[in-house]
Amino acid sequence: FRRLIPENRKIQKNSTSYFYCLNEVIVKQAFLLKIMANELKSILATEADEHSHTYKDGEEVVLWMNTVGPYHNLQETYPYFSLPFCRGSKLAIAHYHETISDNLLGVDLEFSGLDIKFRVDVPKTAYCTLTLLNEEVDAFHHAIRNHYWFQMYIDDLPLWGIVGEYRNDENSGESMKLFTHRLFEIGYNGNTIVEVNLTSNNRIDLKPDVAFDLTYEVMWKPSTVRFHDRFDKYLDANFFKHRIHWFSLFNSFMMVIFLVTVVTFILMRTLRKDYARYEKDLKMDDFDRDFGDEYGWKQIHGDVFRSPSFPMLFSCLIGSGIHVFVLVIVVILITFWGELYLERGSILTATIFCYALFSPVSGYVGGCIYTHFGGKRWIKQALCCGSFLPLLVATAATIGNISALYQSSTRSIPFGTMASIVAIYALVVLPLTLIGSVVGRNMSGRPNNPCRVNAVPRPIPEKKIYLQPWLIIIGGGLLPFGSIFIEVYFIFTSFWAYKVYYVYGFMFLVTILLAAVTMCMTIVCTYVLLNSEDYRWRWTSFLSGASISLYLYLYSIYYFIYKTRMYGFFQTTFYFVYSGLFCIFVGLMCGAIGYVATANFMEIVRKPTLDYYSLIVLTNQSIVAYCKRFVANFSSDYTFPFSFFKDLQQTCSLQPxxxxxxxxxxxxxxxxxxxxxxxxxxxxxxxxxxxxxxxxxxxxxxxxxxxxxxxxxxxxxxxxxxxxxxxxxxxxxxxxxxxxxxxxxxxxxxxxxxxxxxxxxxxxxxxxxxxxxxxxxxxxxxxxxxxxxxxxxxxxxxxxxxxxxxxxxxxxxxxxxxxxxxxxxxxxxxxxxxxxxxxxxxxxxxxxxxxxxxxxxxxxxxxxxxxxxxxxxxxxxxxxxxxxxxxxxxxxxxxxxxxxxxxTGKFKELEDSRELENCNSEKHD
Known part of the structure; x- marks a missing residue:
């Protein structure tokens, strides 16, 4: 398609914008955090664009032309004027200023040149005359044959339309007609625009060197839709709130109940029975007893707290996974309460801001774990934690960007946006990660293992095939994937098709259930591994949770083949690269959650003082001791209140x-x-x-x-x-x-x-x-x-x-x-x-x-x-x-x-639930 359009008819981007963006980054490096905060503030507001969304009669309403591309390839988009369309006669307007998220999402808004005024009807009017060359006719034919659609924006409300009509009958053959007239029906409520509709008609056959007019018409009509509800028409409630969605949630909840029951059975039955024989040793300080006559997990008590291989990489993966988990929870909550799905690019902007803000999380967690393993190169480890996720994203973005540049797609990331992202990483993410790593390194303390680690690793005995770590790892991700695979379908349909995902309450609950299932499953997998006398549980617990990414990627292949009609090099590359990135992020998150849960499980099973029975004994002993002290205070030689004040006088450090x-x-x-x-x-x-x-x-x-x-x-x-x-x-x-x-x-x-x-x-x-x-x-x-x-x-x-x-x-x-x-x-x-x-x-x-x-x-x-x-x-x-x-x-x-x-959706605005109803706000000062 790129080769079909003459070079002199392409609309080129202003090259000076790249240098302008770079100059903005250099000048405002010192204020980068403030800029990011202001951007997040702007997306959380109702007035989310550069305009106020309120108009006076006769005031100009801007129609922005965005992109055009194949209907079946949602991400394969090109500038609207890359097709030989023409602009309206009105050109005196400033260019729309895209945000970082707009550039990352391939948004390329350009002024249409059409004269539209608030509540002023426009009859059918020709805004330009086209005379096409042979190459331009071929470009339109290519677009119509591949079902090209275009997108526009009026007051931040999107409009979609088809370029032309394609028919292929056996008798008449191919028929390709171009729509030359566009009817805009705009609904208003007071001084705001609440709905827009586009109707394309007046089909014509395209022939070279034949002039024809492009026309438009504007009709204004009053509407009862409230401004806050104007995006509801784009939300498909029948699709997202189908009963299968509720069934998925119920299925995940029952799975959590089952797995929690299994883990509770392991803790309360198996472990308690094992520790019952060691009740007499509850007061012993040394846990390193003779287990030579035992079998199973107790045989390897001297090796389970051995540091894993590649401790720096392991700590980096855990820190990055916890960072992703915190990021996911926070972004879901922000989107749910702020309704960010209503504003173009707001979710991506919030994600970038929150990722930078919570960068200390990965440094802190990674630093704690690395120091616990006895690591010494903490600066290198901190750099690894701060760079691991950005390098993954940069790799995926580079592959997608190269294919986008080859196709001349708007999905190619401009240089200025790249410079801004690099500045955020260098000036915000990396320093905050280093700070988190320093705090984690200083707060972790020395390893406090309940038993000594053997100087020589114990040989791992041979075991049956179903007890091999690789098979346990593969099986560990099956149930977590089963708890979310229905929700994954809705997410994929929203991202790769024409749906707006807005049920973030569902997503939050599914994420919590996924974390619970992953924790329980990795604990069970670790217990099975330890019973086979294999102490390599650290990597196994992480990979057991992370193996969900394998099932997710297999599902993405199935979805591509059977649920989409995507084609072409760019769209296929884009789909599998970013699907792989999504799977890696989910795998990191689940792997980290699984390891943290398993580590706490190991502390429980290896420290008898933390057993439930021990806790009860400790509580009883403390209560008995307090009762004895209380009785002693009121013995025969203690006279209240004279003895009380005497003790107070001897002890008191306060002076008048x-x-x-x-x-x-x-x-x-x-x-x-x-x-x-x-x-x-x-x-x-x-x-x-x-x-x-x-x-x-x-x-x-x-x-x-x-x-x-x-x-x-x-x-x-x-x-x-x-x-x-x-x-x-x-x-x-x-x-x-x-x-x-x-x-x-x-x-x-x-x-x-x-x-x-x-x-x-x-x-x-x-x-x-x-x-x-x-x-x-x-x-x-x-x-x-x-x-x-x-x-x-x-x-x-x-x-x-x-x-x-x-x-x-x-x-x-x-x-x-x-x-x-x-x-x-x-x-x-x-x-x-x-x-x-x-x-x-x-x-x-x-x-x-x-x-x-x-x-x-x-x-x-x-x-x-x-x-x-x-x-x-x-x-x-x-x-x-x-x-x-x-x-x-x-x-x-x-x-x-x-x-x-x-x-439960009872309210969306937070109110102080401690305040009295109908109370006045007067102060008595």
């Missing part, structure tokens, strides 16, 4: 001056808040033109954000300054350093002083200065409990535990207040920051994970078995910590309600 300082600082904070609201928040609200309701809520969040951020940074600085960061990685070491008469460092005194004063001020602010909510009573109780807990841990010298509590809690509050501010500001420019709010609230889960793991376990178990016998008031201290934990659970149920409502 500390109490006065706290009260004075609380009053100062209240005054500072009043000035902060009056001189900063109110002018900002007036400048941003916020509503009265939002103006009443914003000062609270801005003030809390400022204070929480300051307090958390101060706590972090104190942890580093006083060398207490080790208590986070090894919290039980707190009791080895504890002493009743030790001095509390000055930096820790400052932390307690500021924190206690702030919560005193916050108690007053919640009652008298803030909007009253459903949980305000709980909030007041929380603040009073925090004051009591701070004062008690400060006085009883439990500051080592207390500072961990402050570190874990304040970081969640920082993100929570940021989310509230983003939500409030969305009313100013109608942007959807709902995902940001949920993501920030999701960080609250650290209070439900790290808090019991680091704080409750240390204070409850460590104080009994590791601490000195004369710990003062430790039951009271633990009681308050547990109260704080239950309050966190109470607040977390609001997030669970939010997730449920979003998953």
């Amino acid at each position: 001056q500390n109490v006065w300082n706290v009260l004075f600082l609380a009053v100062v904070l209240t005054g500072l808040r009043f000035m902060f609201v009056r001189f900063i928040c109110r002018p900002l609200a007036k400048y941003w033109r916020l509503t009265a309701e939002i103006s009443g809520k914003l000062p609270e969040s801005l003030w809390n954000l400022t204070m929480y951020l300051f307090l958390w940074l101060n706590t972090c600085w104190t942890l580093v300054r006083t060398d207490r960061w080790k208590y986070f990685t090894d919290p039980l070491s707190i009791w080895s350093d504890f002493s009743r008469d030790r001095l509390i460092p000055y930096e820790v005194d400052v932390v307690y002083l500021t924190q206690t004063a702030f919560y005193m001020h916050a108690t007053y602010g919640t009652i008298f200065m803030e909007q009253w909510r459903k949980d305000s009573k709980v909030m007041v109780f929380h603040h009073l409990l925090a004051i009591t807990l701070l004062s008690f841990s400060w006085a009883a010298r439990y500051d080592q535990v207390g500072i961990l509590v402050l570190f874990l809690h304040d970081v969640s509050d920082v993100f929570l207040e940021c989310a509230k501010i983003f939500k409030y500001l969305k009313f100013r420019d109608n942007t959807h920051y709902s995902f940001c709010e949920f993501l920030s609230n999701a960080s609250f889960i650290f209070r439900l994970y790290w808090f019991p793991l680091k704080v409750l376990y240390t204070s409850f178990y460590g104080s009994v078995f590791l601490g000195p016998d004369d710990l003062p008031f430790i039951p009271v201290f633990n009681f308050m910590l547990w109260l704080l934990f239950f309050i966190n659970i109470y607040w977390f149920h609001f997030i669970l309600m939010l997730i449920y409502n979003l998953a």
